[in-house]
Amino acid sequence: MPELPDVEVFKRYFDATSLHQEIEGVEVGSTRVLRGTSQSGLAEGLKDRSFVSTNRHGKYLLAHFDNRLVMVLHFGMTGYLKYFKQTEKDPLHDRLMITFANGFHLAYDSQRKLGEIRLIGDEDDFIHRQKRLGPDALRVPLPDFRDILSASRAAIKSALMNQQRLAGIGNVYSDEILFQAGIHPGTKARDLDEKILEKLFESMEDVLEKAIALRADPKEFPGSFIIPHRDGDGKCPRCSVPLQSEKTAGRTAYFCPKCQNA
DNA sequence: GGTCATGTTGACTA
DNA sequence: TTAGTCAACATGAC
Numbered sequence: 001m002p003e004l005p006d007v008e009v010f011k012r013y014f015d016a017t018s019l020h021q022e023i024e025g026v027e028v029g030s031t032r033v034l035r036g037t038s039q040s041g042l043a044e045g046l047k048d049r050s051f052v053s054t055n056r057h058g059k060y061l062l063a064h065f066d067n068r069l070v071m072v073l074h075f076g077m078t079g080y081l082k083y084f085k086q087t088e089k090d091p092l093h094d095r096l097m098i099t100f101a102n103g104f105h106l107a108y109d110s111q112r113k114l115g116e117i118r119l120i121g122d123e124d125d126f127i128h129r130q131k132r133l134g135p136d137a138l139r140v141p142l143p144d145f146r147d148i149l150s151a152s153r154a155a156i157k158s159a160l161m162n163q164q165r166l167a168g169i170g171n172v173y174s175d176e177i178l179f180q181a182g183i184h185p186g187t188k189a190r191d192l193d194e195k196i197l198e199k200l201f202e203s204m205e206d207v208l209e210k211a212i213a214l215r216a217d218p219k220e221f222p223g224s225f226i227i228p229h230r231d232g233d234g235k236c237p238r239c240s241v242p243l244q245s246e247k248t249a250g251r252t253a254y255f256c257p258k259c260q261n262a
Numbered sequence: 263g264g265t266c267a268t269g270t271t272g273a274c275t276a
Numbered sequence: 277t278t279a280g281t282c283a284a285c286a287t288g289a290c
Binding site: 002003006059074075076077078112114115116161163170171172173251252 | 266267268269270
Binding site: 032076078093110111112113114152153154155158248249250 | 278279
């Protein structure tokens with residue numbers, strides 16, 4: 001479930017496995033995920049180069065080459081990375097496989113092909129002008145966070161998930177953040193007062209940081225988290241009342257009707 | 263066979 | 277201008 005914490009985990013995985021290694025070859029398993037780059041353009045762009053560093057903005061992972069180029073990865077709903085030895089079999093839905101000179105591979109797997117891979121020359125332009133992303137949810141200062149949300153007439157859940165306002169939060173983590181802050185997902189963003197916005201900000205940082213520390217694995221999440229209960233017993237971990245769900249904009253919000261009343 | 267699923271985008275409507 | 281809904285993208289689970 002690639003939202004901010006998942007992508008941050010991918011970034012650390014990428015850093016630990018794939019930096020400073022010569023790229024020998026590239027195989028494209030599906031051209032559907034390529035954007036603004038052809039199969040041959042991607043192969044030529046990567047061959048004989050190496051990655052030197054990475055950055056993450058919201059749900060985007062940006063891998064910098066030893067020249068000015070940057071490879072952008074977005075994971076859609078089902079994407080992930082796998083670094084593996086030549087002798088191991090490749091993941092089922094690898095859409096891109098990079099082979100390093102050391103004999104290892106890095107695969108980008110995306111079952112549903114909803115992700116995105118591209119080569120860009122200007123990261124800043126891509127983030128701000130092309131995608132118009134808001135500040136990363138883990139780097140936004142409190143005053144900016146307050147301004148962003150009090151300017152929105154949308155429901156708070158929808159405002160949190162709007163990547164143009166704040167980058168990185170999706171359906172699952174917005175449920176968790178709102179649960180921890182005790183806020184009903186349908187409350188209008190601009191109706192939240194300063195105090196509750198500060199609480200929301202703290203919940204957001206706390207949830208994202210905890211999730212990253214637990215490698216974004218819901219099985220490891222603390223008992224106080226609502227995420228494992230969305231698809232689990234369907235009960236509030238705090239008061240055991242059955243969780244409610246509501247559909248908006250094609251997404252399902254899960255929340256506790258008793259604990260989330262702000 | 264129908265419905266649903268963690269994301270994004272574009273069309274359309276209010 | 278700002279939001280909300282819906283369909284589309286492709287695939288698998290139930």
